[in-house]
Amino acid sequence: MIPPTPAPPLRVVQLTDCHLFADPGTRLLGVDTQYSLEMVLARVRREQPDCQLVLATGDLSQDGSERSYRRLIDMMAALPMPVYWLEGNHDISAPLVAALDGDCSRLSPCVTELGDWTFVLLDSSVPDEVPGDLSGADMAFLEQALSAARTAHVMVCLHHHPVPMGSAWLDAQQIADPQGFFALLRRFPAVRAVVWGHVHQAFEGERDGIKLYSTPSTCVQFKPGSADFALDDCGPGYRWFDLHADGAIDSGVSRVDDIDFAPDLTVTGY
């Protein structure tokens, strides 16, 4: 007898740290953030015909302007799959919600279910602060979402890193209580992955049997392992996930490699 063909995995794309400005063409550390996002999106359209969901994991705007959010939403609308949004430290809720025409159903904190997977999107931002924190309300939302999840597997998404990245300047900005966060996740064996942005670099790891992923920004990149602020000269990109019905995950990063975005490597912060 011919064995049954396994169901194809769920293909998900993560885009993060777009840092758009009100005025298109404005540069962040030498990089035109709108142009670099357009180049990443062109790559997503070319490489990801089977993608079913996009996760946009914060710092969507650099200046928190409604104009930047409206342009971002318009650009993403050219993708055929739904986009779910979460907020980072540069984001400002009111203009983002206004740009979404008041529809918060796909904005953190929120939950969506697709096939065998549930996606929980958290808001780790704190108004007017750079480091992340999951407040009591955020943790209560997470606990409720994990308790209510009907699928066999769960991916948890947030903006800030819950584990150190090995860069002192960035590690001062990780979520305030990572132990509490992982203690909660450990109570729910369906949690397979935690995914974040903020660190403008690719990372893959594992903790308590949970896969951990960070993703390059769609604009400037931070140099991995640097104790002090430093930019990397690799291109902007995105991450893809293949989420299997048995909970296994394949993932990779794709970067724009045919354009020199020429970030200003001499700057020491912004």
Ligand SMILES: Nc1ncnc2c1ncn2[C@@H]1O[C@@H]2COP(=O)(O)O[C@H]2[C@H]1O
């Ligand atoms: N030299 C620096 N040292 C510490 N933090 C910085 C430095 N430069 C920028 N930052 C902040 O660190 C943040 C990391 O990513 P963000 O894009 O959120 O925005 C950055 C700034 O808010």
